Amino acid sequence: MRNTADFPDATNQVRIIQELRRQKLLRFRLGVNTSYVVLMALLVLAFSGVEFTFFGIEFSTVSLDWDFIWERMPFIFGGVGLTILLSVLSIVLASVLALLGALGRLSKSPPAYALATFYISLIRGTPLLLQIYFFLLGLPQFGIVLTGLTAGVLALGLNYGAYMTEIMRAGIQSVGVGQREAALAIGMTQQQIMRRVVLPQAFRMVIPPIGNQFIAMLKDTSLIAITGFVWEILWRAQKVGRANFRNFEALLIAAVFYWIITILFSAVQSRLEAHMARGERTL
Amino acid sequence: MSAIVRIANLNKHFDQIHVLKDISFEVAPAEVICIIGRSGSGKSTLLRCVNFLEQPEFGTVEVDGVQVVAGGKGRDHQQQIHALRLKTGMVFQSFNLFAHMTALQNVIEGPVTVKGMPKKEAIELGMHNLEKVGLAAKRDQFPSRLSGGQQQRVAIARALAMEPKVMLFDEPTSALDPELIGEVLAVMQKLVEEGMTMLTVTHEMGFARKFAHRILYMHDGRFIEQGSPEQLFNNPEDERTRAFLSHLLT
Missing domain, CATH: 1.20.5 (Single alpha-helices involved in coiled-coils or other helix-helix interfaces)
Structure with a gap:
């Protein structure tokens, strides 16, 4: 040739x-x-x-009050850490719930399947804002008073956990049946197979989509501002905006911060995805 | 000599299709058996019923004194199946190495996780088995970096590391490029020479002719003919066996 x-x-x-x-x-x-x-x-x-x-x-064109912007920017910036903290804690809780939810949805035990399905249906069937109010305004009626951060993390974690259950389930199901059979053939139990063979491979699959959820959640933390108990970005922006009747400028600052954080985490996300894609070949 | 494998009255359906029709046979220690037949004849299903990867509806499987009666339920039944799987090692057509583990990790997974062997000891055992299949140098490679033939040899090492009494090979070379088949067959030959009891479903007639002590020809869920390679290849008695072999050899 x-x-x-x-x-x-x-x-x-x-x-x-x-x-x-x-x-x-x-x-x-x-x-x-x-x-x-x-x-x-x-x-x-x-x-x-x-x-x-x-x-x-x-x-x-729109004329902005730059003195106000420079003066108040540090105060609003002070909420960035809390926004990220809220997101991180919530995504951790959501991931744990999603894993349990996925195992429930794939379980042969009727109560486990029913519980997971019930959870997903309930959470997806009601608005996120209502769920946030439930923890902050509903529970105190029964003497359960949570801090804003706790309530926010619970509400966001429960909510995202329900949506992420499907991601987790898809990840678990993406692990081929041959992997389970090989594990069965060497005598592994169902629990050992899940822990040692299926989940480690499923996690690699779900890290990119969970990164996506995290980026979405970064912005949904702003809903917590409505409660008035958590001094994150949007709450701070509203506070200084109303006090000085400079709502437009204040919201603009908040928007810029959200945008920058999102761009940064998106960059991290796409790097991670590229890394995982490479791992696919080398692993 | 008493048999090490006893299969009695095995029956299996997939929906309406009767895949295994009252199969019974015995295997002597160190005997090498090749099961041949057309695709869809039930050979792979039979092999997968031996370690209960498929659940037969009726019949018994006994390997090295562990007997499992099909259709059982509950904890005892599960434990018997577990004991049966520890007596058997299986090699799959599509290798099925754990994709997230290196070659060595694949081989020691069973000893460490299932048998609770200390890691150091398991690594020694694992390396011994990787050496046996000629892949000690690939210990830290992930399966995706290995050729099909190498993956299958690691899979054999993984099965051997559990020190099974009987090896089940389910078309071990069918997914391989022709030039890679030889290296897998060479490892299997080594096992034959060591006196391993082997049950092999294969299309590799060269291997069957050379190393099988007995060949079982399966057709439509039944063994319709069996015998030594010379008998079966040179003087097949049944018309269907003849048709199959002539089709294969031309």
């Missing part, structure tokens, strides 16, 4: 085609990045307070 080395022209052509492809990709990336800059510039312009005439039409 002959290979391309026997045809110098062919080798050259392949190289040219590859080079063209690379250039095309570079042009696309350049275009995307330029567009980002333009979009960002437009956004900045919209809040610049500048007035200008364009083709005979007068434009006026």
Whole structure:
């Protein structure tokens, strides 16, 4: 058999085609990045307070109170840590519940299956905000007074746990039946198979989607602000916004913080996903 | 000599299909048996019933003194099945190595988790078995980095590490590229020479002819003919066996 080395022209052509492809990709990336800059510039312009005439039409942009922004930004920034803490604690609780829920949904025991199904149905059938109110406003009626953080983590964890149960179940079911059979054949019990063979492989599958849930949760922690007990980002923004009648600026600051946190964690997330994808091949 | 494996009146249905029809046979210690037959004849199901990966509805399986009667329920029955599985080692067509463990971890998983063997001792045993299949150098490789033939040899080492009395091979070379079949057969040959009792479902007629003490031809859930390789390959009595072999050899 002959290979391309026997045809110098062919080798050259392949190289040219590859080079063209690379250039095309570079042009696309350049275009995307330029567009980002333009979009960002437009956004900045919209809040610049500048007035200008364009083709005979007068434009006026939103004028912001920059003194207020610089003065109050540190106070609102003070909520970032709490927002992240809320998210982390809630995702941990949600993951544990999701694992139990998934095991229940896959269980042959009627009560376990029923309990898991009931839990998912109840949580998915009611609004998250109502669940938050339930812990903060409902429970005190019976003398159970939780701190804002505890109530927030319980509400968010329970809620996300129900949704994440399906992710966990899919992860467990993605482990091939051959893995279980091989484990049975060497005499492992169902419990040993779950702990040693199925779950370690399932976890690798579910880490990327759980990362997604975490990013979604970062923003849902803002619902806790409504309770007024947890000084996270949105609560702080509302407080300073109302006090100075600078709601717009305050909300803008909060929005920027949420956005930046999300971008940062999304970057971590895509790195993680790339890492897991590589692990798939090497592991 | 008393048999090490006794299968009696084994019956198995998949829905309406009667896959195993009252199968009975015995295997002597150190005997090598090859089960051949068309696909769908029930060979793999039979093998998987020996260690109860499939549950037969009726019949008994006895391996090295551990007897399990099909259709049982409860804790005792489960414990008997467990004891039966400890007497048997199984090798699958698709290897089924634990994907998240290295070759050595795969091999020591059974001894450590099932038998509670101290890790150090298990590693020694594991390395011994990896050496036996010629893959000691691959101890820290994950299955996805091994060729099919290497994966299957690790799978054999994993089964051997449990020190089974009987090895069950379920089409061990069917998923392999032709050039990789030889290395797996060489390991199996070594086991034959060591006197391992082996039950092999295979399409590898060369192996069957060379190493089997007895060949069972299975058709439609029954053994319709059995005998030594010479008998069965050279003078098949049943028309269906003849048809199968001529189809295979041409």
